[in-house]
Amino acid sequence: MSEALANGYLESLLQGQSNLPRSPRGWLNTLRADALERANALSVPTTRDEEWRYTDLSPLYQKSFHHAPPAALPARAELTAYAVPEAGCTLTFVDGHFVPELSTACADPALTVMPFSAALAEQDPTLQAHLARHAVLGDDPFVAVNTAWLQDGVLLRVHAGRSAATAVHVLYVSTRAEGASYPRLLVVAEANGECTVVEDFVALQPAAYLTNGVTEVALADGARVRHVRVQRESIAAFHFGTCAVRIGRNARYLSSAVALGARISRFNLNITQADEGAESVLDGLALIRDKQLADTHSMLDHVQPHGRSRQLFKSIVDDTAHAVFNGKIFVRQGAQRTDSAQQSRSLLLSPRARVDTKPQLEIFADDVKCAHGAAVGQLEAEQVFYLKSRGLDEASARNLLTFAFAGEIIRGIALPSLARQLEHIVLQQTQKQTSYRNIQ
Amino acid sequence: MLKIENLHATVDGKQILRGIDLEVGAGEVHAIMGPNGSGKSTLAAVLAGRDGYEVTAGRALYQGQDLLALAPEDRARQGVFLAFQYPVEIPGVGNAYFMRAALNATRKARGEEEVDAIDFLELIKSKMQLLEMNQALLSRSVNEGFSGGEKKRNEILQMAILEPVLAILDEVDSGLDIDALRVVASGVNGLRTPDNAVVLVTHYQRLLNYIVPDFVHVMDEGRVLRTGGKDLALELESRGYDWVTQGAGTGVTA
Ligand SMILES: Nc1ncnc2c1ncn2[C@@H]1O[C@H](COP(=O)(O)OP(=O)(O)OP(=O)(O)O)[C@@H](O)[C@H]1O
Ligand SMILES: [Mg+2]
Numbered sequence A: 001m002s003e004a005l006a007n008g009y010l011e012s013l014l015q016g017q018s019n020l021p022r023s024p025r026g027w028l029n030t031l032r033a034d035a036l037e038r039a040n041a042l043s044v045p046t047t048r049d050e051e052w053r054y055t056d057l058s059p060l061y062q063k064s065f066h067h068a069p070p071a072a073l074p075a076r077a078e079l080t081a082y083a084v085p086e087a088g089c090t091l092t093f094v095d096g097h098f099v100p101e102l103s104t105a106c107a108d109p110a111l112t113v114m115p116f117s118a119a120l121a122e123q124d125p126t127l128q129a130h131l132a133r134h135a136v137l138g139d140d141p142f143v144a145v146n147t148a149w150l151q152d153g154v155l156l157r158v159h160a161g162r163s164a165a166t167a168v169h170v171l172y173v174s175t176r177a178e179g180a181s182y183p184r185l186l187v188v189a190e191a192n193g194e195c196t197v198v199e200d201f202v203a204l205q206p207a208a209y210l211t212n213g214v215t216e217v218a219l220a221d222g223a224r225v226r227h228v229r230v231q232r233e234s235i236a237a238f239h240f241g242t243c244a245v246r247i248g249r250n251a252r253y254l255s256s257a258v259a260l261g262a263r264i265s266r267f268n269l270n271i272t273q274a275d276e277g278a279e280s281v282l283d284g285l286a287l288i289r290d291k292q293l294a295d296t297h298s299m300l301d302h303v304q305p306h307g308r309s310r311q312l313f314k315s316i317v318d319d320t321a322h323a324v325f326n327g328k329i330f331v332r333q334g335a336q337r338t339d340s341a342q343q344s345r346s347l348l349l350s351p352r353a354r355v356d357t358k359p360q361l362e363i364f365a366d367d368v369k370c371a372h373g374a375a376v377g378q379l380e381a382e383q384v385f386y387l388k389s390r391g392l393d394e395a396s397a398r399n400l401l402t403f404a405f406a407g408e409i410i411r412g413i414a415l416p417s418l419a420r421q422l423e424h425i426v427l428q429q430t431q432k433q434t435s436y437r438n439i440q
Numbered sequence B: 001m002l003k004i005e006n007l008h009a010t011v012d013g014k015q016i017l018r019g020i021d022l023e024v025g026a027g028e029v030h031a032i033m034g035p036n037g038s039g040k041s042t043l044a045a046v047l048a049g050r051d052g053y054e055v056t057a058g059r060a061l062y063q064g065q066d067l068l069a070l071a072p073e074d075r076a077r078q079g080v081f082l083a084f085q086y087p088v089e090i091p092g093v094g095n096a097y098f099m100r101a102a103l104n105a106t107r108k109a110r111g112e113e114e115v116d117a118i119d120f121l122e123l124i125k126s127k128m129q130l131l132e133m134n135q136a137l138l139s140r141s142v143n144e145g146f147s148g149g150e151k152k153r154n155e156i157l158q159m160a161i162l163e164p165v166l167a168i169l170d171e172v173d174s175g176l177d178i179d180a181l182r183v184v185a186s187g188v189n190g191l192r193t194p195d196n197a198v199v200l201v202t203h204y205q206r207l208l209n210y211i212v213p214d215f216v217h218v219m220d221e222g223r224v225l226r227t228g229g230k231d232l233a234l235e236l237e238s239r240g241y242d243w244v245t246q247g248a249g250t251g252v253t254a
Helices: A009-014 A026-041 A076-082 A116-121 A125-130 A141-148 A381-388 A394-410 A416-439 B040-048 B072-077 B095-109 B117-130 B148-162 B178-190 B205-210 B230-239
Strands: A087-094 A111-115 A154-158 A167-174 A184-189 A194-203 A210-219 A224-232 A238-247 A252-259 A264-273 A279-288 A293-302 A308-317 A322-331 A339-348 A354-363 A369-377 B002-011 B014-024 B029-033 B053-062 B080-083 B090-094 B166-170 B197-201 B215-220 B223-228
Touching: A009 A026, A009 A141, A026 A141, A076 A167, A087 A111, A111 A116, A116 A125, A116 A154, A125 A154, A125 A184, A141 A210, A141 A238, A154 A194, A167 A210, A184 A194, A184 A224, A194 A210, A210 A224, A210 A252, A224 A238, A224 A264, A224 A416, A238 A252, A238 A279, A252 A264, A252 A293, A252 A394, A264 A279, A279 A293, A279 A322, A279 A394, A279 A416, A293 A308, A293 A339, A308 A322, A308 A354, A308 A394, A322 A339, A322 A369, A339 A354, A339 A394, A354 A369, A381 A394, A381 B072, A381 B090, A394 A416, A394 B090, A394 B095, B002 B040, B014 B040, B014 B053, B014 B223, B029 B230, B040 B053, B040 B072, B040 B080, B040 B166, B040 B197, B072 B080, B072 B095, B080 B148, B090 B095, B095 B117, B095 B148, B117 B148, B148 B166, B148 B178, B178 B205, B205 B230, B215 B230, B223 B230
Parallel strands: A087 A167, A154 A184, A167 A194, A184 A210, A194 A224, A210 A238, A224 A252, A238 A264, A252 A279, A264 A293, A279 A308, A293 A322, A308 A339, A322 A354, A339 A369, B029 B197, B029 B215, B080 B166, B166 B197
Antiparallel strands: A111 A154, B002 B014, B002 B053, B215 B223
């Protein structure tokens, strides 16, 4: 790829950042300034970086994106397709800007949910205590750029010992070509608190734009957080997301991350099982076609004894699309009796589809159980024949099997309305894939 | 209904079927027996249209048309049903959903109205009762983690739903306990009409006590060596296959 394009790209993303209004909270201004400095010191990744080996960002570097308020707000009716009735409240961001008119307040007594603007005005100590403490300014330029643009976002606090009866829904809507948005979510679950949060990235136009989001989740002792992340950006969009999670003693984090959209997407899931008995269950699905590239990098760090983790990542790749899964697992010296299992399974629907999957285990403790497996394959001929022998035609048989492959992840999503929406999308896409194949 | 003439087939270049002749008429029950590896399942697979088999000579007529020219799904829609010796597990596809999709594919092809989920549930539950099946199997994935006997019952359940014209049951009795054998056999008998036919592949006379065959065929090395009435099965039970296979070429009544 062209070095010239990459040079100066971060600067172009940061253009206008200096015009951000100063926050009355000095710590936030400092945080932004640090992030800006870090971003200026970093360069954008190329395929020569080990962490980006399979993901060529040149198409991104040929486009320019600018952070700006939405030109016009979408009508409520345009968003009904994305409604999640099981949610007690919805916070809607349009092109990265919080829109109260399209949002509803949270009445759940177990939760405090508010935009950062409100949290800053109230001087909520949670925000300062946790913001950018989990997704730290490391070597990732996208985290640095997001943090440099930090202005608004959602703070979700789960009160100690309380269990939320309804889910919290955060909807990120992109409406503009060439727009750049920097979503930010902070979830802080206090001791033994329990909640479900849904992040949904959607587009109202098939435009090229940039989403660069950061989510942080902190689980205190005994807390439980269910996190559903749906990336259904436009097929021309670029999507970067980092989710950094810290899991406390006997706390449990469950995540379902689904990637359907974007020309190029990259999702970093960084989990630290920081205390004894921490547990995570991580489900992932990428369903892509055409020239899409979906890259998931996960890093699961077991630090203390008796941790448990279960990870299942699936990809369904058609046409000339390309899926990447890199699953790092660390088991630190002190993390005895860790029980960890990672599995990645890929389904290639076309001879030119590609998948790169790489487990990476680094184990420094001796008394641990760590299982991992990776399988890449086509649909099973035996299964296709069984279905055909019962009267299903080739296309229906293949669709049903593809759908079933994705179903394992989708069924794990505890919100029935969202699971149904996703099933519908998967079904449509598998059918599209077949009709495309039939034309050839 | 089915007329197989001089059928030869190869798998991976290996000759498996070496000239099968078999005629099955409406209302009849035929049993096919024969040692392991004699080609019974291969014959069933060729009739059902599985990929990977090459028919090198001969033909099979079903209701007067060239069966082997039809796609597997068209054979199924026209009433040919194969109960698999090894039913295939399909993780992620619900058993009830699968059977409704199968029924509706067939009904649609016949220009009949599709059955909705609620009516289907009623239908399938009544069939399951006849087969004394645990209804929990409905919401499980197709055959996934089913016991050997549950898989076999599930095949017969599909047969009961699809009501085939020609049912080829490949070792539907293996892996069944004695009670299950009785239940499955009475299920099959209950589906018999003067217009349909059953081909039973089996190793055991026991099944034929319940489903009494009109004809018994003995296969070996890709051929039908001997055909007789139900007494032939009894004779095989007491004398084994050797007297048939070693006397190959003599006493063939087919
Ligand atoms: N793909 C293949 N390649 C080579 N040989 C094969 C293949 N498939 C089947 N065969 C051979 O064909 C022969 C017939 O097999 P088939 O399964 O039809 O036997 P069968 O009569 O059903 O036996 P059983 O009673 O054990 O079920 C066997 O020798 C088997 O090994
Ligand atoms: Mg067999």
